[in-house]
Amino acid sequence: MKRLVNTFVLITMILIFCPKCLSEEPPLRIGFVSFLSGPASSDYGIPARNAAMAIVSSLNAGAAPNPHNMRGFSGRQIELVFIDEAGGTTKQVTEFNQLVLRHKVDFVIGYLSSANCLAIAPAAERLKVLTILMDCGSAQVFEENNYKYVFRTRSHATMDAIAGAKYLLKIFPEIENFSGINPNYAYGQESWRDWNAVMKVLAPKVESQSSHMTKLGTGHFNSEISSLLTKKSQLIHSSLWGGDLKAFLIQAKARGLFKSTRLLLVAGEPNLQKLSGFIPDGTIVGARGMSSGMLDNQSDLNMWLKSIFKKETGETASYPVYSVANAILGLKKAYEKARLSKLQKAVPMADVAGVQEGMKEAYSPPNTQQIIESFENLSYETPNGKVSMIQGNGHQAVHGTSYGVTRTLEGKVNIENILFFPAKEVQPPGNTKSLDWIRNRLPTRNP
Amino acid sequence: MISFLAILIDGLIYSSWLFIIAAGLTLIYGVMKILNIAHGSLYALGAYTAASLSGLWLSMGFAPIGSFVIMLLSAILVGIILGPIIERGLLRFMYGRDEIVLVLVTYALFLILEDVIKLIWGVNPYYLYQPYALLGSFEILGLTYPNYNFLLLGSAVFTGLSLTWFLQKTQQGKILIAVIHDSEIAAAQGINVEKFYLITFTLGATLAALGGVLTAPMISVQPGIGAETIVLAFAVVVVGGLGSLPGAALAALVIGLVRAGTVHIIPELDLFSVYLVMATVLIFRPKGLFSSQEERKI
Amino acid sequence: MDRTLAFISIGAVTLILSGYAMPQWAVFLTTVSLCYGTVVLGMILLVRTGLVSFGHGLYFCLGAYAAGTLKPFFGLSELVFMLIAAILVTTITSFALGFLLRKYRDIFFAMLSLAFSMILYGLLSKSTELGSTDGFNVTAETAFGIALSELEYGRYLIFVITVGTSWLCCTLLHLYLLSNKGKLAEAIRDNELRVEYLGASVNNIIHINYVISAVLAGLGGALMSISIGHIDPEMSYWTTSGEFVFITIMSGSSSVIAPFLGAAVFTSIRSFAYEYSPDTWQLLLGVTMLVIIVFLPEGLWSLFSKIKKKGSP
Incomplete structure (x- = not known):
């Protein structure tokens, strides 16, 4: 008023x-x-x-x-x-x-x-x-x-990792290991680094198995997928986006990678509807910010x-x-x-x-x-x-962020089990460096 | 064991893809002495054409298997239309200029075509994923591979063999070898060199488009797919020896296997494994794996 | 004093004086052009020797990183030291690589240099300490001990130093080209065997010219990093080297002034294309490139030499 x-x-x-x-x-x-x-x-x-x-x-x-x-x-x-x-x-x-x-x-x-x-x-x-x-x-x-x-x-981007890990441990507490496939440039490298740092603090027993860093725009993921298939990790962490993500999903789906492995996409939301048909049900997707596609x-x-x-x-x-x-x-x-x-x-x-x-x-x-x-x-x-x-x-x-899991119904990708994480739970306060905060502060906040 | 086999298969698939693109590039260089950067755009154009035409075919409810025919036609269409336009409309005015200038001409063409693609198809991605799963899949030691990869492998082998047959067994091919060896002498012998330039460029363009067409079902077809591909193809052609078809085949094999190996064993090195191979080969064999001895000028 | 030297000096003085009155955007475009020009100056020496490098981004990038890492590694942010670091690093690297590259000619020289620059690109993209592909910011806090933080004045001083460095490089290269060793460059391009028979070592001259061109590229990179304020591995990517080659061909190699002219034209065209057709600037740039290649086969400089020829009886 x-x-x-x-x-x-x-x-x-x-x-x-x-x-x-x-x-x-x-x-x-x-x-x-x-x-x-x-x-x-x-x-x-x-x-x-x-x-x-x-x-x-x-x-x-x-x-x-x-x-x-x-x-x-x-x-x-x-x-x-x-x-x-x-x-x-x-x-x-x-x-x-x-x-x-x-x-x-x-x-x-x-x-x-x-x-x-x-x-x-x-x-x-x-x-x-x-x-x-x-x-x-x-x-x-x-x-x-x-x-x-x-x-x-x-x-x-730090909160993508923190919120993602918290969400993962909530819906999949028995997880034992994970691998990663990320784009080989600063964003992808930071994403994987933050993810590992957070997991080390929140779930120190979970094993980080292998990390693939792919060049942007290559479009061929056969080798990466074979390697991931042989590792048989329970979870694949990925910050791929755009054309690379779609190519990866098309090829991974055809090779049955997701039959035994869950996928976690930190940047998957921007084009979620465009992934209808390739994105496996149960994929954990994060949204930077409270993007509308997820929260109604x-x-x-x-x-x-x-x-x-x-x-x-x-x-x-x-x-x-x-x-x-x-x-x-x-x-x-x-x-x-x-x-x-x-x-x-x-x-x-x-x-x-x-x-x-x-x-x-x-x-x-x-x-x-x-x-x-x-x-x-x-x-x-x-x-x-x-x-x-x-x-x-x-x-x-x-601002806060949310995570959820996907389920495709009649060609439309829906997000279920949405959890909202308020800013103070996933972002370092004031002028603290995010990596320091993850390493030193995160455990006391999550007893 | 699984790893070793996986490296072999993944490497072979990657090599096939590399070879199809590199074959056209090396052929054009061999005959015309043009290192064609616009090859990347032709690749992208192939992918786009296949995605829209086959997409149309599938959406009209025709038999899905027919989409393979449409894909092949797309590659030929791109080659037959754009090859002559580029060669007759632009490149023929440049013959005799320095090799580096020709590289720049094709670079300019690459820039132009990138925007032309955007003007025609917009920026939204196109998909043609149906054919990728259409042929079923096979399993080996617990690893699943779609049979589509056989198509890729088969196309590469077919391309290699038929080009070799054409060059070595047919009369036209033999004439082409004469042109490759020395275009001036060939012209002096009464060979219509310009006609062979046109044929070669069209053939090369078709191969580039074929590379794109075969990749389309595995990716999302959207702006920027040609740029990365062309650098890789360059590496293959240079490692193999510029203008050498068997060289390109061997180089594609080496680079494909090395890349697959690094991804499996030391994934950190993926980004520059290709360039390490390129530098190493060039250090020990300055003109690539297969190269014709050039006489020094006196 | 010969006419070119006089022209270079007058040009440099005019730039410095008019820099004060020029609108800021023009000063900035000029600075960027001078940095590109310095790199292309080195490329022209190679072209005269008969070599075209498709990997000069390697030294452009190395120079910039040498200048930029002084602060994080040694706590130094004096502009002069940054330039010296760039010179040292590029000299050492190019001297070492020169032993290998001097045996290569034509497209093979171009391709091997390309491979080296892409390896640097790969290495830098992997090094998270240096910001990976994001790179990091670079600031020169002092120049000759004078604090650059006072704004207008500081930017102007950087401009003056860029002009001064380009002038120095241009003059020295011109003198080198007039010397006996420098003249051999073109002889090598025309016929290596004859040069050998004359008793000169082709390999040594190529090696020297390669190092000189690398140092010039490094200086250009260091100056660029200071004016832009940021460096990243893209400076070593093949497209950057490709731009250098384009400016080189566009400029023509007959005069040491040509690279600066070419660089100025190139940056202006690109900037206008970006602004007036943001959606299709690649198309515009490509068409412009083709037009220049078709209608000015000897490079932009030929416009001037043609006028000169017409003017003289």
Whole structure:
């Protein structure tokens, strides 16, 4: 209710004192970076781009439900500038510079690849532009640096391992051994490392048998599958995604790997419906964040997101769509909060002499500095629940996660036995490094 | 024991796949002296065409076994349409330029085709998984393999044997060997070298597409599948000796077995086992396993 | 003083002076172009010797990692030391690999260098201490003892140092090409046997040129890591080396100025393609590449030499 009043106050005040403000202000420009080519474009980059377009046009029309129902960002229209994320860090940092310096975007949102996130963060600091990393999973970004202009509206990947292990031990306490097949790059290596660290703490007797690290995009898993077949582990841990995951599932299913082995996919959710037919029943799947595919979230915001995405693309909203919503809505909230607090500060006109300047300043749009202040430690509503920016000195989002097991019915993949893990059970508090936290703290929390 | 046998079988399957792709690449290099990076795009195009055409066939309710015929037709279709377009429309203007320039031309072509594929098929994945399980499977020492792998193996052997037969037994093939050996002299003897360039490139393109077609049932067909494949095929062709068909066969075998071995025994080395083989072979046999002696220029 | 040297020096001074007035994005693009240009400078020396390396990403990456790891391993973040580290590491590595590579020619030289660079890529992707494929961030905190943290000024100083280093490399290479040893490069490309009969050792000259080109690539990589602020194994991936080869062919090898021109054109084209057709930039870049290859077979530099020829009676 309070929020509603605030919004109302803001709009009326703007309309009374500066009726032309809303129409005169030039649109805000947001640089949006996602994979438009290459292997990650199919499941992540293009859906993210489409989601950004759908969300922004709906926001510009003021069609989003409460509390995000104000047109644009507190009345200002939003424009998007798209850039491909492919091509490596050198190109990305160069293009980031071009976006900010030449195209004069006000904010940048994007990045799936952890390498790009790590490279972009210092560049954002240098150029003093508010940048939201929407999806990359590396814990390194905020654990090893202190950024002022960089925010991440998704939690990092550590909790995938912790929640996954807790879930596994709950539904399958008699497990004796496991193997892994992960993509051979930083994300996959970290995923496997975290998983082993967590299992060592939570279930020290369970044996880690063999680890396969596959090159991205190879598509041939015969050798890996044979090796896994001979090991006969009870569980296979995997952070494969996109085309590699599908290829692995097609080949593993044809060779009966899942007859005796359970599969645990930490990143399986983004494209779960597309796996219908290959994903074995009983597969444990995690969702980074509370993605809608798993929790039957009936909130207005979720319904809104699902319907506008469906209208734009004809497809069901998947993981990246929610990442984009987190990022854009967070920025919107921060922007509006900054504007409101400026106005509220200006209302008691203490100094009569400077009243005109004071009002002018109060009605001018907030600057980056003010937006950052209101973004830090912000809690806001998203289509998949509440997100709190409380880690990394208020720059890193924290939210819970869920795990469940799959069952395919009539061609549709359903998730059953869903367990929700609140943030404090699966994420290190404050500025603790995740690996240290796993090694030292986890046991005392789980007697 | 299981391990050893598994390495052998996995290695053979992987080698077959490598050979089909590498055979086209090495043939094109041998005749035209072009190291064709766009081979990767033709591979992807094959996979896409097969996935959509066979997908259509299956969705219309025709006999599933017919999808194999459609797959074969897809490969031929891609080769016959794109081969001549690329060779007549682009490459023939480049003959006589430096080998490195030709590599760059095909690299540019690769970039273009990557986006063309995206424009035609979009970015959503295509599947053609039905044929993979269609032929049933066999079991050996507790390991299950789909019989589809025999098809892969058979295609590789057939490709190798028929190319060898063509080159050594037919008149056209013998002429082609003359072109491979020295295209200038061949032209001076009255051989229509350009015609052979066209035939070779079309054949090579068909083989690349065939590689993609045969892989389509095992993977999800989506953007980016050509990029990794082409580097691997390069490695095979270079290890085997550029332009040498038996070389490519042996190299595919070596690399396939080494990769399968590393995956089973020391999985950590998987990523660069192929390049280690490549460097090692090149250090001891600078021109690859099979190579024709080139005379030094005076 | 010959005309090229005068031109290089005037160009460097103009860049340094105008860098102050140029918009920041142009300064950044110029810095990136200079780094690429320095690498391609080395490639041009190889091309003159008749060799094309498809694996110069190896030294580009090694130089960058040598510069970047000084901080985590030795606690040093002085720009000058970073450059020296890059020079040392690339010199040693290329000297060692040179014994092997100097026996190779043509496509085989290209392919063996490719294999080496991919092995480095594999090794770095495996080393979690160095951030695996994510790489890590690099900052030069001081340059000649001056703190770079003051913002505008610090970036400008890095730009000046990049221009200065490129100028130095360009000048030295030009002088080398004019020396007797340098002139032998083209002789080797034309006919190795004759060079041998003349009493010069082909292998030694190739070896020396290879080391020089590796050091230039390493310097380019180190400078790039400092301006970008991040390094990762992708610098050693074959596509990076492929870009170098493309800039080399695009530039033409007749002048030491050509690489910088080529690099500037390449980075601009790529940047424009990224911005104006984010969905089909590969198509645009590919078509541009083809157009340049077809219509400027001697490289961009031929535009200038043609004008020169037309101008002179």
